[in-house]
Structure formats: C-alpha cells, structure tokens
Amino acid sequence: MNQLTHKNAAVTRIALYLFLFATVVITVLPFAWMLSASLKLDKDVFTFPVRWIPEEPRWQNYEDIWTKIPLGRFIFNTAKITVIVTFLQLVTSSFAAYAFAKLDFKFKNQLFLGYIATIAMPWQVYMVPQFIMMRNFNLTNTHMSMICLQAFTAFGVFLMRQFYMSVPDELCEAARMDGMSEYRIWSGIMLPLSKPALSTLTIFTFVATWNDFLGPMIYLTRTELKTIQIGLRMFITQYSSEYGLIMAASVVVLIPVIIVFLSLQKFFVQGIASAGLKG
C-alpha cells in the first residue's frame, strides 16, 4: 500500500515535470528566437529550418538600433510617460476604489456600472471622437495626451475595488470610532494593506503603457516625442522589413518590463488573489 502511493507519487512527479518542461519549451521558444534573430541579417531571419545559433552573430544590430533611430530618446519618452501614468493610475484608482468599496453614497451603483460597461467597448470605436476632442484641447503632440488617456481607466478602479472589498469592514468602522477621517483611513490603513494589489496594478499598467502602440502612433507625430513601440515599427519600412533590428530592439525594450515584473512578482500573485476571490 505504502509502496504503491510512493510509486504513484513518483509517476505524478515525473508527469508534472514533463508538463512543466513542455510549457517551458513553448514559452521560451519565442524569446530564444528573438535573441537569435536579433543577431542575424534580415535575409537570414526567416530561413528554414531555423538556425538557432547564427553562424556569424551580428552584434552590429545592437549598435545600429541606437543610431538608425533615436532609440535612447524614445526610451526616455516611454519611461517618462509610463512612470507618470502608473503613478497617477495608482493614486486615483485606489482613491476612487475606496469610495466604491467602503463608502455609501448616491448613485454608487450607477457610477460603478458606468465604469465597468466601458471595459467592454473596443477602443477602435471611440478613437476618432477622442482624437478630435484631444486636438481641440490642443493636446495632440504632447506627452500630456498619452498621460490623460491612460491614467484614468476603469480597469484600475475595478481591480482596486475588488481588493478593498476583501478587507473587513470592521477595520474601517473601528477607525471611524476612533475619529479618523475617511482620508486618514485610506492613507493610514488601506494603502499599507493594499501593497499586493498596488503591485498588481503597477505591473499591469506598466506593461500596457510600455507596450502601447496605437495611441502614441496617432497622438505623437513629432519624432522627438515618439515612443519605443513606434520606434520598433520604424524598422518595418514600406519596401523592406529590418527584422534583425526589430528583434534587437525588442530584446532591449523587454528588459525594463522584466525587471519590473521580477521585482514585484512576490506581491503580484497575492494581489490578484484578493481581487479574484471577490470577483
């Protein structure tokens, strides 16, 4: 009996590792390919069968990406927008979410429904009205336009609300009894408690803003304002595509995202836990 379970456990373990191995292969493949392509000439990128280790690695690609387009400038622009957007998103979302989760007020449900309903709307639909409006505010060709568009999302409020819902109401009640104002409760109790949720929102916002392409493309037409995703597209010119350079730049651009992800990973998992449970 004991031996049998022992054997079973071993089989399960092996199956487990096989499954993991398969997953690793299919998730790592694109990155291996990206790396390998980034060291090739454009014409060799698509040759079959795939040559994973280029015969003569072309490190030149990693030099060219900085000179062919103002990549440094683009990274700076993107970083600037991403950091501001993420900060605003965190503050305003958690602020608003507190009201939706812990306070009672008129039109609470209607307002919340209004928020959620917009998640279902594809951006392509209201892109045009939005663009005309921004232009009339004289915000096109400013980083301000990207910040305004991305800092106030329904998703952020939704996520933070789900987290606050899971915090026991008694905690707030007790604080109110002690005469704490709602603002103090938010900053003194809720914020410190919501580190996991905040980390989650940080990584989501960071990835979304960092990888955003269509927004910057429409709003930022002056070269000195452009972001890295547009920069990546610059290597796809009308008559040829410089895939070697695209991939080299993709690798460089991926690094900040990975750093942010790794540094927040610990909190990250707990964050969605709380949000998901109350979903």
Place this chain on the structure above:
Amino acid sequence: MQKELKKNLIAYSFIAPNFIGFAVFTFGPILFAFILAFLSWDGANPIMWAGLDNFKRLFNDSQFKTSFVNTIVYTAGTVPLTMIFSLLLAVVLNQKIAGRNFFRTLSFFPYVASLVAVAVVWNMIFNPSMGPVNMLLRNMGVENTPGWAADKNWAMFTVILFSVWKNMGYYMIIYLAGLQGINPELYEAGDLDGVNGWQKFKHITLPQLGPTSFFVLIMLTIQCFKVYDQIYMITQGGPGTSTLVLVYHIYNTAFISWDLGYASAIALVLFVLVLAITVIQFRGEKKLS
C-alpha cells in the same frame, strides 16, 4: 440631511480625481460614439442624421454576418481552452516543486513580450510545409497535415491556439492567486478521509475557485469579443474571411471606408452582445452560489 450631504461629498471627493479624467477622456468619447451610430459622418464633412439607416444596413452586409459568426466561434473556442489550460498550469505551479518561481515567471512571458515577435515565431512553428509541428505530424505518419493559418478550415483554430498560449500565463496567475486563498484545512480534512488527488481537485479546489473562475470568465469573454491585434498578427483576417472578426470589420469600416457612423453601429451591436452575455453570466453565478 446635512450629514447625508457631507457623507456624499466626501465620497465624491474620493471619486472625483479619477472620475473627472475618466469622464472627459473616455466616457465622453464613448457616448459620442454611441450617438454616432445614428449619424452619418466621414470625419470631415458636416455630420448628417441617419436615424436607423446604419442598423438597417447591417442586415445586408455579408462581411458583418461573417465577422459576427467568427467572433462567436473564436470566443466559444478560446474561453474554455484558456480557462482549462491556465487552471492546469496554476495547479501544477502551486505544488511545492523546485524552481517554482522561475516557472511562474516564464509562463507569464508570452503575455509580456512584444506581439510582433511572438506572432512571427508562432507562424514559423505552424508553417504548413516546413514548420516543426507538421514535420512532427508527418514523422508520426499523418499524411494530410493541417494547413493551419493558411487553410480556411484550420485558420480559426490556429488563432485560438495562439490566443490561449499568449494569455495562458496571465490567467494562470489569477488562478494561482485564487488557489492560495483556499483554506489548507480543507485539504487536510480530505487527507484524513483518504480521498485521492483527483477527488480533492473536484470537490475542494474547483468549488473553492468559483469566484476566481467567474472573474476569469468575464474578463476573458470581454477580451475575446474585442480581439483584434492577435488576429491581425497571425492571419490578417484570412484566408479570405475565415478569421474576420467584428473589431476587424469595424476597423476596416472606420478607417478604410471612413464610414464612422456605420462603424459605430457595428460597435453598438458588439457592445449589446457583450453586455447581454455578461448579465447572463452574472445571473448564472448568482444561481450557483
């Protein structure tokens, strides 16, 4: 009354910073897009009233019909597959195994990586004549290997597989979080009763994950109905119209024909559809609990 007012004002002051930005930059344009569905506009000439004309046109638009059906098929295929695989992955990565954090990070990669690169690799792997998948199938003795993205009968399936793979890690993390919220005592009780792993999964894990699954279901459904980028990267809606989805058709109508009113009308249909399905899911969830 005075107190009530003060209470409301405090609450509104919390919402205001986000709400004002949200109302002006997102909600306003969306409302405008709704109204646009009843207008006729090309973005430059004066706006004209169209009444229900845009909606009447839907009935004679074969591209709309095709894209409507395709969107449903895509959603019906992607949602369950993504849920199953991400749950499976989450359960495995919740075990105490070596290198767990490493594996977790890795499985999140496809979601974070640039779509351009990821799509290119995917098309390589599933290349009908020289891709490793078909090579493998041929070695296994399959004679008529699928044409994948190049075959009208397989293209949708290929896109679905891609979406599952790309989003698996994202929902895996949500599930993982849900799993960690399950009270360990429940499993200990199960151990005492001598139930096996499968039974534990079926009778403890699954029911306990209900709320998480619900969250995943809603977000995933909405995401599937709005799909555009992934299809654009893998098949561009082809071959022919076999993977043409609603948002793709909306994009064509709005930015190739500059028929903004009609594009909004299609979007309105999509919106109502998503809303209806979300409401049904909400009802179902309430019944279950």
Place this chain on the structure above:
Amino acid sequence: MRKTLMTLSIITILLLNSVAFAAASGSQEKTGGDGVTTLKWALWDFDATTYYEPLISAYEAKNPNVKIEPVDLGSTDYMTMLSMQLMAGDSSLDVVTIKDMPGYNNLVKSKRLLSLNDYVASKSVDTAQYGGIAEQITVDSDLYALPFRSDFWLVYYNKDLFDAAGLDYPNNDMTMAEYDAIARKMTSGSGASKVYGAHYHTWRSAVQLFGILEGKQTILEGDYDFLKPYYQMILDEQADGIVQDYATLKTSSTHYSGVFYNNSIAMMNMGSWFISTQIAKVESGESKATNWGLAKYPHPEGVHEGTTLGTITTLGVSAFSKQQEAALDFLGFVTGPEGAAIIAETGTIPAIQTDEVVEIISSTPGFPSDDASKEALKVYQTYLEMPLHEKAGEIEVVLNQNHDMIMTNNISLDAGIAQMNKEVKEILGR
C-alpha cells in the same frame, strides 16, 4: 430625483464634450516675426527614404524664407493616420503625400484636399509630362494632386543563375507564355539548394494584375473572368514547384528581397522601388545576388512591349492649410522637373520620365551595366495598380480576401472568381 440628477450629469458630460468638439481648432500662427513660413509636410519613413532630405534642402536653398518641416506618420497605416490628422478642419498639415489611390479617393471625397485646377492653370503646368497619370487621377474634371514618384513593374533576374543553367537572359519583349517557359526551364535542384524559376510576392498585384495589361478591362468593374488564364498559369507553376508556395510565403512572412538576395530565385516580378534597395544591399554585402539584370514586364500576346503596371505617389495640399499659396509652390517644385532630377539622382523613379531621367538612374553606381537593363526602364504604357474609384477601398478588401483564398487553394479558381464577381457587384450596386 435620482433619475433627473443622473440625466443632468450625463447631459453635462455631453455638453462639455460637444463644446470641445465644436470649438474651432486652435489657429496656429506659423509665420514667425522674422517672416519665415514653416510648411508641414506629411510623409512616411523619413530616415529610410533617400530623396526627402535633398528635396527639402534644395527647396530651402532656393526659398530662404520657407522652412519645410517633415511630419513622419510611419508607413504602416499611413493613409489612416493622414486622414486622422486632417480630420474636421485641422490646419496643422500643409503638404501631404498620398500613398495609394483608395486613400486619395477618400481624401477627395471627404473634401480634405485643395483642388489644383487654379494652380495648374495659373502656372500653366504641363500635365502631359506625367504621361497620362494626371488624367487618371482627375475627379469630375478636378485635379487634387500631382505625382512625384511613379514606380512601374519589371522583372529582376539573377544573371549567375542563368549563366549556370546555360540559358539566355530574359529579353525585353517577353509574352506571358515565354515568361512561363523560362521560369519552368530555370527551376532546378531540391532542398536548400533549390532554384525556383520565378517568384510571386504575396501581394495581389503580383499575380492578379497581369490581367489588366490587355487594357480591355479594369479590376473595378465587377467581372473578373478575364483573370482566369493568368491565375491558372501561376497556380500551375505553384503546383509544379516552379515558384514558392503562396501559403508558405504568407505564413512565414517571407520578404521578397530575402529570397532574391539568397540566389534562390531566377526571376522576380517586382516594382521599380526595389532597384535602389537591391543596389544598396549589394554594396553592403547583404545581397548575394550581385550579378543581376532587369527586363521589361512580361505581357499578354498582342500587347506592346513595355506595357506594365504602375503605382504612383502623389502630393496634395490640405484644404484646411492656412498657407496654401506657399504649399502649392513647394508642391510645384517637388512634382516639377527640378524635383524629378533630384529624385532620380537617388535611384528612384520620378513621375516625370524623360530620357534624361532614365540616363540618370541607369548611370547610378551599382546599376546593371548592360544595355538591355537600361532599356528595360523605358515604359510604353502603364496601367495603375488601383485606378481611381469611389468604392476602391471596399473593392480592394474583397479582392484581397478572394485572392488569398484562391492562392492558398482554399477555393477553386472558378469558385473564387465567381465569389469576386458576386461580392464586388454587391458593393457596386450599393
């Protein structure tokens, strides 16, 4: 009470927004105190294109009080971005580059472009110098743009591969049947060392448009039966392994330049834009097809040699520009003989194609030295890849979809053509 408040707030939001929509776009004063006029020129791929810079500096040298500011909207989705920038009376662009005909048609239809009739009349611009193009883009007797680039299709071939096979190079007067025969003879080998006789890129124009060279029918009439023999020829080549498989090319996003560089195809039909790229890549060492030549486009039996497909790039002036006069002057420069000479010097084919221009291009370093290749640049007649039509954009979508189906063998040729006929007639009848 609740409802009224809710309604009120929605109305407020709407009002706020409609005020924003209605507000006249901020008028930007572009003429500075020092009398310098700044013109904004919408274009794509500024850094990757060789002729923008010399054009601008030549014009600025001639007109010291004008500054040209390029606005790069990127090449993917360029026309969408352009239309967006020109939305509802925006004056931030002055001169616009127009990439394709459906886009031109949309700009004209939505009155985003200024009519050039008065300008052409007052400066007595000779539109005949564009070889019939100006007439092809005239809408209801109004002209809204002038071409500055005019590319046409020809055959690129790999001399080394022909030498190795001991065959004559493709000549400048090939019928379709002769072209097919050469392609079949040139195919050899297998596996990685296989040489394909010809190569068709995944664009619809590379295959379908042989049909319009007869000059009897256009692709906008809703009847596509005349395309069948051409499709059949290429489908047969595909089935016999004479050319690479469309489905494979499409799913692997293979770029046509790569296969040509790698010495794996003997002939390739492609636009003249590839000349300057090929020259540059031979020089950089990336193109291994160093010994190459050009031949005129193959043509159906009974059609004059030098009949080919053309695709034009035009310049227009925004209807909302506040400096139309200055913009028109710049447009005149780029589309005129001076501009043409500058463009030709970068190895690109300008819209004005005189013997001098052919001379300039064929004497570019790196251009094939034989006379036949030089002769190949002389065009007898071009048909636009996509003529001007009100519904061109929609029709193009349908044609592309069905082309895709036919070439991937997802549908029989007959059924595919029938489908094109049906769907395009639907669009035309709407």
